[in-house]
Each structure stands twice: as C-alpha cells, then as structure tokens.
Amino acid sequence: MDASKLHELTDWLIDGGRSAASPSRFMAECCERMVAAGLPLWRVGVFVRTLHPDIYGRNFIWKPGAEVEVGTVDYNILESPGFHTSPLIIVFQQGLEVRARTDDPRSERFPIIDELRAEGVTDYVALPLPFIGGTVNGSSWTTKQPGGFTDEQLAALRSLVKPLARVVEIITLTRTAASLLDTYVGNRAGERILGGQIRRGHTETMNAAIWLSDLRGFTSLSDRVPAETVVDVLNHYFDCQVAAIRNHGGEVLKYMGDGLLAVFPIDEYVGDEQQVCSRVLEAAHESRASVAELQCPIGDAVERFRFGVALHVGRILYGNIGGGNRLDFTCIGPAVNLAARLEKIASQLGRTVVASEGFAGICRGGWSDLGEFPVAGFSKAARVYGLVDEKSAA
Incomplete structure (x- = not known):
C-alpha cells in the first residue's frame, strides 16, 4: 500500500474529484487512483437509489481497462428474487458491511458468489455509502488477489468510502434535482431553472x-x-x-x-x-x-x-x-x-x-x-x- 497516494486520493475526494468531468469519469478516475495506491481491485460497483417515478436506482460498474458501465433499474427489482438474495439488500436495509470470500462456505447464501468465483474473484465486500439525510446506498468491491483482501486493504477501503459517499451524494442530489425538474416542468424548462432562471x-x-x-x-x-x-x-x-x-x-x-x-x-x-x-x-x-x-x-x-x-x-x-x-x-x-x-x-x-x-x-x-x-x-x-x-x- 502506498500511504502517500492514499492520502492524495483522500484529498482528491474531499475536494470533490473536480478533475473528473462526469459521474462516469469520476468513477473511473477514483478506481484507477485506488489501484495505483495498491488496492488490488477487480470489479467495483456503486449503487444509488434515485427519486424518479420510473427508475428505482442507478448503478456504475468499473473494471480495469474497460469503460464504466452505467445502468438503471426500475421498481420491478423490488420483486426480484436476485435482489433479495444479494448482499446489497443488507447494506440498503441495515447499513451494515457484508464480506463474502469465495472460499468460505458461509458465502454460499449469496448466489452471486458462484458467478464471481467463476470469474476468478477471491473476495467480495459490500460497504454502505451513508448520505447525510439518512439514506444508505451501497458499493461493492472485489479482488482476484490470492487470499482476498488483506486487513490493511480493507481498512483503506473503509476509510475511503467516507469521503467517497460525500461526493456520490453531491452528484446524486444534482441529478435528482435535474430529474425532478424534468419530471415536473419538462427538460428544457428544467435546464433553464438549473441554469439560474428562477x-x-x-x-x-x-x-x-x-x-x-x-x-x-x-x-x-x-x-x-x-x-x-x-x-x-x-x-x-x-x-x-x-x-x-x-x-x-x-x-x-x-x-x-x-x-x-x-x-x-x-x-x-x-x-x-x-x-x-x-x-x-x-x-x-x-x-x-x-x-x-x-x-x-x-x-x-x-x-x-x-x-x-x-x-x-x-x-x-x-x-x-x-x-x-x-x-x-x-x-x-x-x-x-x-x-x-x-x-x-x-x-x-x-x-x-x-x-x-x-x-x-x-x-x-x-x-x-x-x-x-x-x-x-x-x-x-x-x-x-x-x-x-x-x-x-x-
């Protein structure tokens, strides 16, 4: 682990990740900086619920060397068996960390672990992203490192998700404002209102x-x-x-x-x-x-x-x-x-x-x-x- 790069990353997050021009770019740059600091990340996901009449939430998925995948899920996911057997449901509902090593028999309660094991993943951890208003969103972190994440690496992840949650919250609030304006006054009017025509x-x-x-x-x-x-x-x-x-x-x-x-x-x-x-x-x-x-x-x-x-x-x-x-x-x-x-x-x-x-x-x-x-x-x-x-x- 490179302590100086972790410190630089923390400062970058506290400063709002302003070198990233979009949410996708922010996700990519954040994960790349983490890898450069010594965190052996394979697949990272950020899952944020949104205030929208049709969309329950949005997800951002990062993998090394690939474009960030951005997706949405509708309210039907609440009826999906896969959602209710995911580690993230524990994060969303209880605000608790969930760790599932792919070589641990206790992890079999989560069906997604079989898929991750097939990809060569050795460790999975889901961490809450608590927002100031009380909403808890989630993140997931995986590695292919033999033996999984070390205690030092887990401690680094836990410390980084705190400033990360603040930036994600700001991005989410901005998007929520735009989405609500689009829903209630229309896209062009919403753009003008956000642009200061109030x-x-x-x-x-x-x-x-x-x-x-x-x-x-x-x-x-x-x-x-x-x-x-x-x-x-x-x-x-x-x-x-x-x-x-x-x-x-x-x-x-x-x-x-x-x-x-x-x-x-x-x-x-x-x-x-x-x-x-x-x-x-x-x-x-x-x-x-x-x-x-x-x-x-x-x-x-x-x-x-x-x-x-x-x-x-x-x-x-x-x-x-x-x-x-x-x-x-x-x-x-x-x-x-x-x-x-x-x-x-x-x-x-x-x-x-x-x-x-x-x-x-x-x-x-x-x-x-x-x-x-x-x-x-x-x-x-x-x-x-x-x-x-x-x-x-x-």
Missing part, C-alpha cells in the same frame, strides 16, 4: 408550434365514476400523447385537469418551421390512433375515449410567472390564447385535430377549410382547418 419575470420569447388538447366528456366521466378510476383513465390518456410529443421534439409544459399544453420550439437547433410542424402533425396522428385504441372497463361497460387537439404556431413568452415565491415555468401570449380558443372550436365541431391558418399554411396538404369562426378576445375571426381524413362527430 426569478419572477425572467422570460424569453420563442417561436414555437403549440399543442393544446383535452379529453372529450371528461366532466361527465368525473361525475359518474370514482375519483381513483378518473386518475387511472387520465394517466392512460396522457400516455397516449406524451410519448408521441416527446418523440417528435415537443415538451409538455402543463397538465390542466384533462388538458395538456405542449410546445415544439422552432429554431436553428431543432429545425425550421416546416420540419417542426410536420413532426407535430405526426405526433397528432399517433396520439389520435392511441386514444382511439384506449378502452377502460368501468362497471359492466367498456369505456372508449375521444380527444381534441388544436395546433397553432407563433411567438410565445416562455419563463417564470407567478406570485410571491410560488412560480410556474410556463408560456403565455396571444398565440397560446388562440390555441386554447381553437381547441374549444374543435370540440364544437366534433373534430379531433384542428389547426390554425398559420399552422396549416406551413404544414400543407391533408387539410380541409372548415370556415371562419369568431374567437373570444380577438378582433378578427379565425379560419380553422381540419384533417381531410376525419369526419365531424358532432
């Missing part, structure tokens, strides 16, 4: 295609079925749209009951207005098909659903709006107001997809002129277009 009135103008939709008959549905069923219906209904919106470059900004507001930015990075509007229309076709296939057993009947979406394009004001210290990152402007009015017209006409004259003029083909309609709050009537392949259900 003051009321901090806005910018943006040219965008606007998507505003709602579920037909939602008020009646809410009145005649249990609230829990309504929530389940809404979740499935939004699933029909969100994947299509995101896959075609859009960002969901807001859910308003059964309503959904999304924007598709138009700029030099994501394409010109014709490209963007074409992708928006593709998303509308996909969402229409998905909603048409959606059905939900309610009582003795099977409920089918319809929705309407209005498409428009224009300048919007995008940023922080609110009162006091309670802000909302959203978009406003005449273009958004017109999209909202068009959605009401779609409902009146029994149409699923309608577009403004501006949107239909950019994304040409496949539209029929439905006429001009007075629009509340606007001095001029708006010409509205519907898809040729769609008949009115009014």
Whole structure:
C-alpha cells in the first residue's frame, strides 16, 4: 500500500474529484487512483437509489481497462428474487458491511458468489455509502488477489468510502434535482431553472408550434365514476400523447385537469418551421390512433375515449410567472390564447385535430377549410382547418 497516494486520493475526494468531468469519469478516475495506491481491485460497483417515478436506482460498474458501465433499474427489482438474495439488500436495509470470500462456505447464501468465483474473484465486500439525510446506498468491491483482501486493504477501503459517499451524494442530489425538474416542468424548462432562471419575470420569447388538447366528456366521466378510476383513465390518456410529443421534439409544459399544453420550439437547433410542424402533425396522428385504441372497463361497460387537439404556431413568452415565491415555468401570449380558443372550436365541431391558418399554411396538404369562426378576445375571426381524413362527430 502506498500511504502517500492514499492520502492524495483522500484529498482528491474531499475536494470533490473536480478533475473528473462526469459521474462516469469520476468513477473511473477514483478506481484507477485506488489501484495505483495498491488496492488490488477487480470489479467495483456503486449503487444509488434515485427519486424518479420510473427508475428505482442507478448503478456504475468499473473494471480495469474497460469503460464504466452505467445502468438503471426500475421498481420491478423490488420483486426480484436476485435482489433479495444479494448482499446489497443488507447494506440498503441495515447499513451494515457484508464480506463474502469465495472460499468460505458461509458465502454460499449469496448466489452471486458462484458467478464471481467463476470469474476468478477471491473476495467480495459490500460497504454502505451513508448520505447525510439518512439514506444508505451501497458499493461493492472485489479482488482476484490470492487470499482476498488483506486487513490493511480493507481498512483503506473503509476509510475511503467516507469521503467517497460525500461526493456520490453531491452528484446524486444534482441529478435528482435535474430529474425532478424534468419530471415536473419538462427538460428544457428544467435546464433553464438549473441554469439560474428562477426569478419572477425572467422570460424569453420563442417561436414555437403549440399543442393544446383535452379529453372529450371528461366532466361527465368525473361525475359518474370514482375519483381513483378518473386518475387511472387520465394517466392512460396522457400516455397516449406524451410519448408521441416527446418523440417528435415537443415538451409538455402543463397538465390542466384533462388538458395538456405542449410546445415544439422552432429554431436553428431543432429545425425550421416546416420540419417542426410536420413532426407535430405526426405526433397528432399517433396520439389520435392511441386514444382511439384506449378502452377502460368501468362497471359492466367498456369505456372508449375521444380527444381534441388544436395546433397553432407563433411567438410565445416562455419563463417564470407567478406570485410571491410560488412560480410556474410556463408560456403565455396571444398565440397560446388562440390555441386554447381553437381547441374549444374543435370540440364544437366534433373534430379531433384542428389547426390554425398559420399552422396549416406551413404544414400543407391533408387539410380541409372548415370556415371562419369568431374567437373570444380577438378582433378578427379565425379560419380553422381540419384533417381531410376525419369526419365531424358532432
């Protein structure tokens, strides 16, 4: 063991491992420094739980001479037999160290030891990574050194995981913040908020295609079925749209009951207005098909659903709006107001997809002129277009 290199490594960790530009690079550099200090590491894993609606945790796996493997696990892992027979479950639940030498019969209680023995591993140790808030995450360390880790090497590992836990916690908190912002306000808005756009009135103008939709008959549905069923219906209904919106470059900004507001930015990075509007229309076709296939057993009947979406394009004001210290990152402007009015017209006409004259003029083909309609709050009537392949259900 090289005491001076261990000391340098500890200082590097205390300083935040700032020479590493990413979590993967941090993992690689940390393990390489450990090996250089005399720790005979073979496979190292860091396992961190995260605050995410779909992802239970993330793992980083390092091996000498290989790229760090980064993976995620969903909540199904909690039902997995392999998870409940892993040494890490003891670390997560009890915060205890677990050591399993591959030549020790007592280690056979962990099925993973057979796999490690086949790789030539001689020793395995799982160490807790306790966070300041009380959460305990885990790390695993293996070696192929004959006889396994020495007492001196284990002592070095135990001392190093303390500063390591602090850096991992900071990285995790930063990622959690980004993940929560992505979940609740959207990716682009989340990036802006993390970048410092957190003051009321901090806005910018943006040219965008606007998507505003709602579920037909939602008020009646809410009145005649249990609230829990309504929530389940809404979740499935939004699933029909969100994947299509995101896959075609859009960002969901807001859910308003059964309503959904999304924007598709138009700029030099994501394409010109014709490209963007074409992708928006593709998303509308996909969402229409998905909603048409959606059905939900309610009582003795099977409920089918319809929705309407209005498409428009224009300048919007995008940023922080609110009162006091309670802000909302959203978009406003005449273009958004017109999209909202068009959605009401779609409902009146029994149409699923309608577009403004501006949107239909950019994304040409496949539209029929439905006429001009007075629009509340606007001095001029708006010409509205519907898809040729769609008949009115009014």
